[in-house]
Amino acid sequence: MSFADASAVFGGPGRWKGEVPEGWDIFGVTNGGFLMGMATRAMAQEAVGRQLISATGSYLNPLSKGPVAIEVEVLKSGRSLSTLRATMSGDGRSLLSVTGVYAEPDRPRPDGDLVRAKPPDLPPPDECIRAMPSETAPLPPPFTGKVEVRLHPDEAALLTGAPGEDAVMRGWFRLLDGEEMDANAVVLATDALPPAIFNSPYPAGWTPTVDLTVQVRDPAPRGWLSCLFTTRFVTGGMLEEDGEIWDEDGGLVALSRQLALVAR
Amino acid sequence: MSFADASAVFGGPGRWKGEVPEGWDIFGVTNGGFLMGMATRAMAQEAVGRQLISATGSYLNPLSKGPVAIEVEVLKSGRSLSTLRATMSGDGRSLLSVTGVYAEPDRPRPDGDLVRAKPPDLPPPDECIRAMPSETAPLPPPFTGKVEVRLHPDEAALLTGAPGEDAVMRGWFRLLDGEEMDANAVVLATDALPPAIFNSPYPAGWTPTVDLTVQVRDPAPRGWLSCLFTTRFVTGGMLEEDGEIWDEDGGLVALSRQLALVAR
Numbered sequence: 206m207s208f209a210d211a212s213a214v215f216g217g218p219g220r221w222k223g224e225v226p227e228g229w230d231i232f233g234v235t236n237g238g239f240l241m242g243m244a245t246r247a248m249a250q251e252a253v254g255r256q257l258i259s260a261t262g263s264y265l266n267p268l269s270k271g272p273v274a275i276e277v278e279v280l281k282s283g284r285s286l287s288t289l290r291a292t293m294s295g296d297g298r299s300l301l302s303v304t305g306v307y308a309e310p311d312r313p314r315p316d317g318d319l320v321r322a323k324p325p326d327l328p329p330p331d332e333c334i335r336a337m338p339s340e341t342a343p344l345p346p347p348f349t350g351k352v353e354v355r356l357h358p359d360e361a362a363l364l365t366g367a368p369g370e371d372a373v374m375r376g377w378f379r380l381l382d383g384e385e386m387d388a389n390a391v392v393l394a395t396d397a398l399p400p401a402i403f404n405s406p407y408p409a410g411w412t413p414t415v416d417l418t419v420q421v422r423d424p425a426p427r428g429w430l431s432c433l434f435t436t437r438f439v440t441g442g443m444l445e446e447d448g449e450i451w452d453e454d455g456g457l458v459a460l461s462r463q464l465a466l467v468a469r
Numbered sequence: 470m471s472f473a474d475a476s477a478v479f480g481g482p483g484r485w486k487g488e489v490p491e492g493w494d495i496f497g498v499t500n501g502g503f504l505m506g507m508a509t510r511a512m513a514q515e516a517v518g519r520q521l522i523s524a525t526g527s528y529l530n531p532l533s534k535g536p537v538a539i540e541v542e543v544l545k546s547g548r549s550l551s552t553l554r555a556t557m558s559g560d561g562r563s564l565l566s567v568t569g570v571y572a573e574p575d576r577p578r579p580d581g582d583l584v585r586a587k588p589p590d591l592p593p594p595d596e597c598i599r600a601m602p603s604e605t606a607p608l609p610p611p612f613t614g615k616v617e618v619r620l621h622p623d624e625a626a627l628l629t630g631a632p633g634e635d636a637v638m639r640g641w642f643r644l645l646d647g648e649e650m651d652a653n654a655v656v657l658a659t660d661a662l663p664p665a666i667f668n669s670p671y672p673a674g675w676t677p678t679v680d681l682t683v684q685v686r687d688p689a690p691r692g693w694l695s696c697l698f699t700t701r702f703v704t705g706g707m708l709e710e711d712g713e714i715w716d717e718d719g720g721l722v723a724l725s726r727q728l729a730l731v732a733r
Contacts, residue, residue: 258707259680259728261525263552263568265545280556280566281529286679288527290566292544302544302554302568304527306679306728314706315731319636319669321701372583405583415550415570416523418682420728422704437585440686440721442578443522457704462726464523464570464684467579 207384208352208393212243214250214275221247221275225268225295231346234267237301237414237463238396239348242389244291244303247275249389252287255307257388261418262303268295280304285312324451325375325433327357333377334361336399344409345399352397353379362404372405372436374398377429378450388424394432395419395448395461401434402444402467410468412444417463428453442467471648472616472657476507478514478539485511485539489532489559495610498531501565501678501727502660503612506653508555508567511539513653516551519571521652525682526567532559544568549576588715589639589697591621597641598625600663608673609663616661617643626668636669636700638662641693642714652688658696659683659712659725665698666708666731674732676708681727692717706731 206226214221229239241262249257273295280288286308293301327333333355336345357375362368378394380386386394396417403409433449448461470490478485493503505526513521537559544552550572557565591597597619600609621639626632642658644650650658660681667673697713712725 259527261527261568261680261682263523263525263544263570265552280527280563288529288566299544302552304525304566304568304680306527312706317671317703318705319671319700319703319708321635371585407581407583416525416568416682418525418680418726420707420709422702422707436583438686438721438724439581439583441582442576443684443686444583445684445724457702460702460709460726462682462724 208380208390209384212239212246212389214243214247217247217277218251219277221277223273223275225270225273227270228347229351230269231348232343232411233269235270236348236396237264237417238393240293240301241303241417242392243273244275244293244301245305245392246389247277248289248291248305249307251277251279251289252307255287256310256424257305257421258308259306259420260303260392261416262301263416264301264414266298266300268300271295273300285309320457322449324431324455327375327377327431330355330377330429334358353381354397356398360404368406369404370406372401374401374404374434376432378432379429386426388421391421391424391426391450391459392419394430394450395459398432398434400465401436401446402439407439408468412465412468415464415466418461420460423452423456423458426452426458430458439467472644472654473648476503476510476653478507478511481511481541482515483541485541487537487539489534489537491534492611493615494533495612496607496675497533499534500612500660501528501681502657504557504565505567505681506656507537508539508557508565509569509656510653511541512553512555512569513571515541515543515553516571519551520574520688521569521685522572523570523684524567524656525680526565527680528565528678530562530564532564535559537564549573584721586713588695588719591639591641591695594619594641594693598622617645618661620662624668632670633668634670636665638665638668638698640696642696643693650690652685655685655688655690655714655723656683658694658714659723662696662698664729665700665710666703671703672732676729676732679728679730682725684724687716687720687722690716690722694722703731
């Protein structure tokens with residue numbers, strides 16, 4: 206089943222329904238990027254041709270799988286931007302609150318970009334290590350079989366048991382079977398690699414996401430996405446994970462930041 | 470008038486009222502950090518002793534000054550975290566939607582921090598350049614007189630008319646008259662310096678904030694705060710501004726990220 210089908214929403218306006226299929230989970234908890242991509246998909250239906258440029262989700266309760274409902278509220282529909290809010294619930298509980306900002310695709314833009322970083326240094330995808338679900342252990346989780354993630358050989362600590370020092374995680378991402386990516390898939394990509402903190406002396410463990418913010422700079426990237434995730438600050442039991450996602454031509458696709466709790 | 474008084478909220482639960490005083494604006498638009506700090510102050514009243522750890526605001530319409538109403542909704546009150554949502558309105562329009570996460574102050578935390586960065590390199594406050602409102606020009610704006618901001622001499626382009634290359638803005642921040650800072654003041658601090666993009670070859674102009682995310686790692690910092698703001702990616706008419714805020718002892722106080730539109 207494609208990502209688009211798995212995260213499809215029906216109904217609306219105002220109230221949408223979807224069904225989280227089996228297998229998009231980590232330890233029985235549906236991937237946060239998947240749920241948020243479902244919410245941004247619902248909001249996009251009400252943003253009338255506008256493209257997602259920013260989304261922030263706050264996670265409330267976990268869901269393993271099954272039916273969800275998404276209430277969508279248009280907070281503002283302006284000349285070039287629309288701001289919407291989605292509240293997702295399932296299994297009798299609130300799961301996720303997301304705010305999404307959608308922009309006119311042909312809005313006027315100033316000339317000239319400023320880009321003060323480069324895509325991460327990654328060997329070609331076929332020289333990286335593919336994360337695939339373990340049949341005998343909880344990690345890698347079932348979710349890794351639903352997308353294609355290839356980790357930098359130095360940072361596949363999750364697979365090799367030899368973590369590094371720097372809490373960096375680099376890798377390639379794409380959907381299975383050449384499925385084209387939209388902004389919702391970009392949201393998924395920002396939460397699809399193992400936590401960067403796993404590649405550090407910290408014990409790998411459950412690091413629940415509190416919130417996740419994604420800036421989408423390219424809503425229709427093609428080919429493999431190269432991804433860099435970094436955690437620089439673990440304080441007071443909290444960590445941030447910053448992501449940069451690039452396309453094969455070196456164009457910026459997305460920036461992400463999440464706040465997560467540290468495994469105890 | 471102190472920041473605490475200026476951003477005070479009354480009433481509740483569920484619905485709070487406040488009054489944005491004159492002078493907290495830039496070009497007649499109230500500072501975004503001020504409005505968000507008012508919203509987090511209202512939510513804190515309903516988070517029952519819990520401390521703000523994360524807030525994200527999406528800006529909907531500008532307000533110059535005057536009365537505001539803040540609707541607060543508790544999305545979840547869990548064992549150690551509460552998630553609330555605030556919707557601020559004023560002058561007959563929606564102004565701002567904020568989600569805030571509040572944590573038990575004495576929640577169990579794992580031992581050991583990881584900090585992979587340092588406070589910015591700044592001369593002492595009295596060797597930096599104080600931003601003060603201009604009496605003859607729109608910049609620096611009235612807002613700069615409500616807080617104490619001292620910019621790195623190399624980056625006071627706004628004041629000296631000699632911008633640099635790198636879209637970096639470093640400076641000190643504190644409240645006036647030794648007012649103690651709380652988490653709401655930390656939110657204010659993340660939006661109190663001039664945009665980093667002003668210190669670059671881009672034309673300085675109106676850069677409206679679309680959304681602002683703040684991770685509060687220290688809800689009661691003391692003394693001067695040293696601040697580093699950086700813009701690395703201006704693409705498609707959008708820019709991010711990442712902030713790091715530190716205390717005088719080198720402790721991390723906050724991380725911030727905003728999405729803003731580029732001046733045309």
